[in-house]
Structures are given as C-alpha cells and as structure tokens.
Amino acid sequence: MPAYDFSLIISGKNEFTDADVNALFEAGCDDGTPGSNSGVASIDFTRDGDSLLWSIRSAIADVEKAGFKVTRVEIATSALAE
Template identity: 50%
Template sequence: MTWEFILKFRLPPDGTAPAGWLDALYEAGCDDATVGVGKPGTIALDFSREADSAEAAVRSAIKDVERAIPGAVLAEVGPDLVNLADLGEITGCSRQNIRKYAAGEIKAAKAPFPEPVHTGNPSLWRLAEVLPWFHRNTDLRPDPALLELARVTSAMNLDIQRQRLNHLLAAE
C-alpha cells in the first residue's frame, strides 16, 4: 500500500543550507519524497511511501531522514490537524457543508461534532477524531487507510509535544 504523509524537521545548527541535504536524502532512500526548503532552519518532506502499514511507512521515512541529516529533529508529522476546508476536501463535501456539521446544523448527524483542538481562525481538529465521527454519524465514508495514517500521525505529534513540554519543565 502507498501512504502519503508529510514530515517536518528542524535542521541541525551546523549552517548547512536546507538544499545542501538533498543529495544525502536521496541516497538515504527518500527518493519517494518531494522536499520543501522554504523556511530557514527547517525541511519538509512530502512522502508517498509503500509499506504494509502507516506506522511502518512513517517510521521508515523518519529513520531515512535522520540517517541523511544527523542531528535533525522531527517537529511535526501530517496529516493531523485539519481545518474545515481540509475536511471538505477529504470527504468530498463543500467547506460550507462541513461547517454545518461542525455547527450542529445538520440534524441527521447522530452525535455532536468533535470539539476543535484549537478554536480560532481557522479552528483546527485532529483528523484521527473527526474521521470516525463521519463514519459513525453520516453517510460519508472516508478512506479507512487515511484513518490508520491519521491515528499514527496524531500519536506521533502528541509524543513530540509531550517531549517538548518535558524538556521545558526540566529546564525550570
């Protein structure tokens, strides 16, 4: 199966420009990724990786990047946090229709829409929470493989955040 996901890394502070890592990434097995180097000090890789499971795909990609860029620190894994437009694209519905689900305006939904993890402009939801809600409460049937991937990426991002928080608390 082919899994599509994004990995974002903070680069080591050795002064190497992000584009300087491209050959090393290719040689380490990241030839199945499109690399983005727009933000200084970071690198993002949009993978399309074959593996038996989402977790195997993501973990092997992380190892490949860490092998290519010693000292790189995983900052984020996606897909995870999504807005209403993202959910519309994933479900094949309009953003306005998804907004109606989120606002509780569609009475056919059997349960309240999940709470966002961030309220603002835009509000954000964890894909791993919203996809099962759609499956249980609507006629929409998002791809089960995407749910597997979302569960993996959400768990990894929560671990990253937990490690960052522990580091901050230990420094006090």
C-alpha cells in the same frame, strides 16, 4: 502494497540545499519531495508500506540517517479515512 501520503517537518532547517537533497536521496528518501514554506522545511512522502505507521517510521529513520531531526508528522485527514 498500498502507498501512504504524509509530510515530515524538519527541525532546525528553513530550506534545503543541494547537498541536503543529495544526502536525503542517498539515505533512502527517493520517494520524498523536500521543500519549504514560510521558513519551515518539510519532506512530502508517498511511501509504500504494510501500514501507515510502518511507512512513517521508516521515513523518519531514513531522514535521521541523512542527519536531520523530524519535529512532527502531518497527515491529511482524507488519508486517515482510507
């Protein structure tokens, strides 16, 4: 199964606490790396899946299960060429 790289931008957060990171891990985001840059919180994923769309949808569902809202998805253009 291929792995897809993308980032989810999180609404209403400018950085993650240890409790946030634990909640994300417990919700199934163990393949994501939370971080922030210039006050914008995001989670970088490398997620295995049948398709890029499936991987993004499942990651959004896991992030929402942890109690966060996804504002947007960012994908490097090089990932779209694969």
